[in-house]
Structures are given as structure tokens and as C-alpha cells.
Amino acid sequence: MTDLQTMPMGDHRVPDGVSLPPAPPPPLEDVEPVQRRTPAEEARTLVAQNRVGALASLSEDGVPWSSLVAYVTLDDGSPVLCVSTLAEHGRNLQRDQRASLMVSHRVQGPDPLAKGRVTLAGHVERPEGELLETARAAYIDKVPSSSLYALFDDFSFWVLRVERVRWVGGYGVMDSVDAASYAAAEPDPVGDAGGAVSHLNADHADALLSMARAFTGYTDAESARCTGADRYGLDLMVATPRGTAPTRVGFLEPVQDMDGLRQATIELTRRAEAVLA
Amino acid sequence: MTDLQTMPMGDHRVPDGVSLPPAPPPPLEDVEPVQRRTPAEEARTLVAQNRVGALASLSEDGVPWSSLVAYVTLDDGSPVLCVSTLAEHGRNLQRDQRASLMVSHRVQGPDPLAKGRVTLAGHVERPEGELLETARAAYIDKVPSSSLYALFDDFSFWVLRVERVRWVGGYGVMDSVDAASYAAAEPDPVGDAGGAVSHLNADHADALLSMARAFTGYTDAESARCTGADRYGLDLMVATPRGTAPTRVGFLEPVQDMDGLRQATIELTRRAEAVLA
Numbered sequence: 001m002t003d004l005q006t007m008p009m010g011d012h013r014v015p016d017g018v019s020l021p022p023a024p025p026p027p028l029e030d031v032e033p034v035q036r037r038t039p040a041e042e043a044r045t046l047v048a049q050n051r052v053g054a055l056a057s058l059s060e061d062g063v064p065w066s067s068l069v070a071y072v073t074l075d076d077g078s079p080v081l082c083v084s085t086l087a088e089h090g091r092n093l094q095r096d097q098r099a100s101l102m103v104s105h106r107v108q109g110p111d112p113l114a115k116g117r118v119t120l121a122g123h124v125e126r127p128e129g130e131l132l133e134t135a136r137a138a139y140i141d142k143v144p145s146s147s148l149y150a151l152f153d154d155f156s157f158w159v160l161r162v163e164r165v166r167w168v169g170g171y172g173v174m175d176s177v178d179a180a181s182y183a184a185a186e187p188d189p190v191g192d193a194g195g196a197v198s199h200l201n202a203d204h205a206d207a208l209l210s211m212a213r214a215f216t217g218y219t220d221a222e223s224a225r226c227t228g229a230d231r232y233g234l235d236l237m238v239a240t241p242r243g244t245a246p247t248r249v250g251f252l253e254p255v256q257d258m259d260g261l262r263q264a265t266i267e268l269t270r271r272a273e274a275v276l277a
Numbered sequence: 278m279t280d281l282q283t284m285p286m287g288d289h290r291v292p293d294g295v296s297l298p299p300a301p302p303p304p305l306e307d308v309e310p311v312q313r314r315t316p317a318e319e320a321r322t323l324v325a326q327n328r329v330g331a332l333a334s335l336s337e338d339g340v341p342w343s344s345l346v347a348y349v350t351l352d353d354g355s356p357v358l359c360v361s362t363l364a365e366h367g368r369n370l371q372r373d374q375r376a377s378l379m380v381s382h383r384v385q386g387p388d389p390l391a392k393g394r395v396t397l398a399g400h401v402e403r404p405e406g407e408l409l410e411t412a413r414a415a416y417i418d419k420v421p422s423s424s425l426y427a428l429f430d431d432f433s434f435w436v437l438r439v440e441r442v443r444w445v446g447g448y449g450v451m452d453s454v455d456a457a458s459y460a461a462a463e464p465d466p467v468g469d470a471g472g473a474v475s476h477l478n479a480d481h482a483d484a485l486l487s488m489a490r491a492f493t494g495y496t497d498a499e500s501a502r503c504t505g506a507d508r509y510g511l512d513l514m515v516a517t518p519r520g521t522a523p524t525r526v527g528f529l530e531p532v533q534d535m536d537g538l539r540q541a542t543i544e545l546t547r548r549a550e551a552v553l554a
Contacts, residue, residue: 021425098339154290168345
């Protein structure tokens with residue numbers, strides 16, 4: 001099953017004669033919805049997990065200019081950039097402070113648009129005084145190669161003051177986030193759980209199946225694969241005799257780090273086995 | 278040695294009191310310059326090797342908008358996009374056709390700006406008739422997940438007519454390319470030679486050292502590591518008693534595919550051993 005088969009049709013205009021793939025089977029029993037990251041948390045997490053993004057600035061001829069930048073973030077999630085006026089984007093920011101930064105998951109494979117990305121739009125400003133020192137120290141700490149060029153006179157630090165945020169989680173999963181919600185949200189401390197997900201699928205298929213049967217309403221699940229992990233729970237894809245479906249199991253409380261994720265998964269397995277016993 | 282230590286200072290303004298890292302040692306003997314890909318070939322190759330990029334379009338409020346897009350290319354390297362008017366970038370292109378697309382190498386590790394990226398800037402236009410059929414077929418072939426949504430009425434195909442190109446190969450390596458040169462250049466058929474490079478370093482360190490000693494003028498090389506491979510030759514980093522330095526060896530003639538790369542490397546090794554014998 002591809003993500004597309006679970007794509008919500010929403011407002012898309014589907015022409016006559018185009019047949020959509022069948023919807024995934026529903027759970028056999030009703031269950032409580034499971035907490036997930038808010039769009040603001042998704043945005044902050046994506047930005048925290050990455051170090052490069054695509055800057056859009058305005059070129060002198062009015063064409064919006066897309067360029068690669070490294071960034072770090074202030075505590076409120078504002079990106080800090082360090083660019084040279086020898087580069088077009090550096091001259092663009094000097095001339096016009098309107099800009100946006102797009103950060104995306106690194107996607108491999110045949111479906112490049114199935115994963116998350118976020119656009120932060122607003123105005124850049126030159127930090128001064130203490131803020132400049134904070135911005136510079138954070139940048140050089142996280143982008144060590146900048147320790148040389150950040151001192152050149154043609155390089156400047158810029159802080160992107162985020163005014164609006166658009167998060168896209170994949171097909172049909174998207175939302176807008178206002179500046180205050182973005183600034184207040186916490187990046188997920190679980191971060192990139194790819195290793196944990198691979199481990200669960202490789203070594204704990206039975207535990208995943210128990211969780212699916214006990215907690216998701218898919219009591220006829222024959223197998224379950226973990227497709228994602230975050231501070232609030234695990235995303236699962238369950239296979240049933242009626243077809244495959246995406247679902248989710250929640251932790252008792254949000255986890256604070258990778259070790260917490262491991263403990264919460266063990267606890268979830270124990271509870272699932274008790275329910276099924 | 279990091280790429281930064283070989284960063285050409287060019288036009289950068291280095292303040293007093295900032296000490297630059299030492300320049301790499303020169304070769305001990307003069308050698309002919311080795312052919313490398315032109316900036317236009319670099320741009321076409323980067324675009325051909327990737328399937329996602331960052332689009333910059335103009336939002337209604339005038340802010341340049343950075344977003345993730347999948348793309349394919351026409352024979353002249355013009356990117357083809359397929360976007361929905363339910364998404365901000367789709368509405369932007371409908372309102373204002375000025376746009377650019379940035380494509381970058383996927384970079385891991387501590388130095389996110391050491392590798393190549395390219396910005397293609399121009400205007401998008403809606404393909405019609407035969408061009409629309411060509412664009413649609415190419416897109417659905419290379420982005421299979423689009424076979425469903427590309428038919429929705431809210432999605433449109435756009436061709437980016439490239440008017441100017443800026444290629445950045447890494448620190449201090451960059452050039453502008455005009456539209457005609459971009460359209461006429463051929464993507465490197467060697468493409469992503471990462472596997473070949475790893476293989477050379479893992480299993481053929483002696484051959485690399487022979488090439489370095491025989492052909493690069495670094496007759497005092499003690500070891501050599503391959504850092505890149507393309508249709509015209511191999512990039513090497515040589516270690517000498519005087520320090521490490523980037524250099525390059527060229528094939529007798531451009532190779533046409535990965536098998537040609539293997540043959541040319543074997544031939545280069547044979548010639549190097551003959552020179553050193």
C-alpha cells in the first residue's frame with residue numbers, strides 16, 4: 001500500500017472517469033483517537049532535525065531566487081543564516097528583506113513527496129549586539145566549517161523573523177501555523193527515530209502485532225509494521241484479511257528522549273499482551 | 278583536510294587579524310591541466326541526477342515562497358512541474374510566472390555547503406498540445422505516484438523556461454551559465470559515481486597512488502584517495518610529506534557509462550604503472 005492509497009481526497013477536484021484506489025478498511029472496533037504532534041510541533045521538529053534548507057529571496061530582476069543555505073535556530077525557532085554579498089542571495093537580502101526558508105525530510109525512493117516539509121515565511125533582519133553574539137555562536141557551533149568564512153567582511157548574519165508557517169506532512173496532511181504557535185512549540189525530543197523504527201520492525205514484529213490487535217481496533221490484524229515514532233506514539237501499517245490500513249498507538253505519556261521511547265514501547269507491549277491474554 | 282582549506286579566497290574580504298589556513302602544497306612537476314565538466318555540464322548533471330528541488334515562487338503578499346516540488350526534465354533540461362492550485366505555490370505560478378528551481382546534492386555530515394547545487398531561473402509556462410503530452414508522460418514515468426493526482430483538475434503541468442543558471446560546486450567553485458549553454462550541454466552519463474568511488478578507495482588504493490605519482494606532478498605522494506569520478510577523470514586527494522592537496526587525473530577520452538568508467542580506470546592504472554616502471 002502506498003501513501004497515495006490513503007490520500008484524503010479533501011478538496012481535490014477529481015474528474016469524471018478517474019477511478020480512485022479503494023479506501024483502507026476501517027477498524028473493527030471503535031478506539032479513542034491517539035495524540036499526535038501538532039502542526040506547530042511538526043514544523044519545529046522538522047526545522048530542528050535539519051541543518052540545510054532552501055531560501056527564497058527576491059532577485060534584482062524581480063524573479064524569486066531559490067538557493068541552498070545552512071541555518072541554525074534561536075530558541076524560538078527563528079532561523080539564523082550567514083550569507084555573503086558575493087552570492088546572489090546575500091545581495092538579495094540586503095536589498096529586500098522578504099524571504100522564506102523551506103526545510104524538508106531527506107527522501108529516498110520512488111515517492112519524493114510522501115514526507116514532510118515546512119515553509120517559514122517572513123522578513124530577515126540583521127541581528128545586533130547580544131543577539132548577534134548569540135546567533136554567531138550558535139551558527140559556528142552547529143556549522144563548524146563556517147568558523148573561517150563567518151569572519152569575512154562579505155558575510156553577514158541574518159535572523160528570519162517567522163510571520164507564517166505552512167507545514168505539509170505528506171499527501172493530504174497539511175496545515176498552517178501562526179507565528180506565536182510556531183515560536184511556542186517544542187521540537188520533538190525523539191527527533192529522527194529511523195533507527196528505532198528499523199529496530200522495531202526487524203526484531204519486534206510480534207510486539208507490534210500485539211499492540212495493533214490490542215489498541216487500534218484492528219482486531220483482525222495479521223501483521224503490523226512501524227512506519228514512524230514520535231514522542232506521543234507509534235505509527236503502524238496493519239495488514240488484515242480486508243486489506244492494509246494506517247493506524248497508530250499512543251504512549252501513556254509523552255516521552256522525553258530516545259531512552260524514554262524504548263521504555264514506553266516496552267510498556268506498551270506489556271499492556272498489549274495483558275489485554276490480549 | 279577539509280574542503281575549506283582549499284577554498285579559493287577570490288573576492289572574499291578577509292579582515293585584518295583573521296589567519297587563513299595554509300594553502301595546499303603545489304605539485305613538484307608541472308602537468309597539463311585535466312579536462313573537467315563545464316559549469317553547464319555540472320548544472321545539467323545535477324538536475325538529471327535528482328528528482329526533487331526547491332521552487333521559489335511569488336506569494337500574493339510579495340514574499341518569495343520556497344516549496345518542495347518533484348520535477349522531470351525535457352530534452353533541453355527544462356524542468357516540468359505538476360502542482361495543485363490547492364497549494365500556495367500552485368496559486369503563485371498561476372498569478373505570476375516568474376520562478377526559480379534549486380537542486381542540490383544530498384549532503385550528509387558536518388559540512389552541508391561543500392557540495393554542488395544549481396539554481397535555474399526564468400518563467401514557467403503551461404505546456405499545450407504535443408508538449409503537454411510529452412511533459413505529462415515524462416512526469417508520470419519518473420514520478421509514478423503522480424499517476425493518480427496528475428489527473429485531478431486542480432493539478433497543472435508547468436514547464437520552467439530557463440533564462441539564467443547559477444551553479445555552485447562548493448567553496449569558491451561557481452559560475453553562471455547562459456540559457457543556450459545550459460540547453461545544449463549533456464548531463465554526465467556517469468551520473469552519481471559514489472559506488473565506484475567507494476570501491477576504488479576500498480580495493481584499489483595502490484592504483485590510485487600510482488596514478489597520483491605518474492600523472493599529477495605529486496611525485497612524492499604517499500597515498501591517494503578518490504573524492505569524485507566523472508566522464509572526464511578522477512578527483513584525488515593526495516597525501517605528501519608536505520601536506521595534502523586536491524588534484525585530478527584525466528581519462529584518455531570521455532567515458533559513456535559506468536562500464537566505460539571502469540575500463541578507463543583500469544587503462545589509467547596500466548599507463549601509470551608503465552610510467553613508473
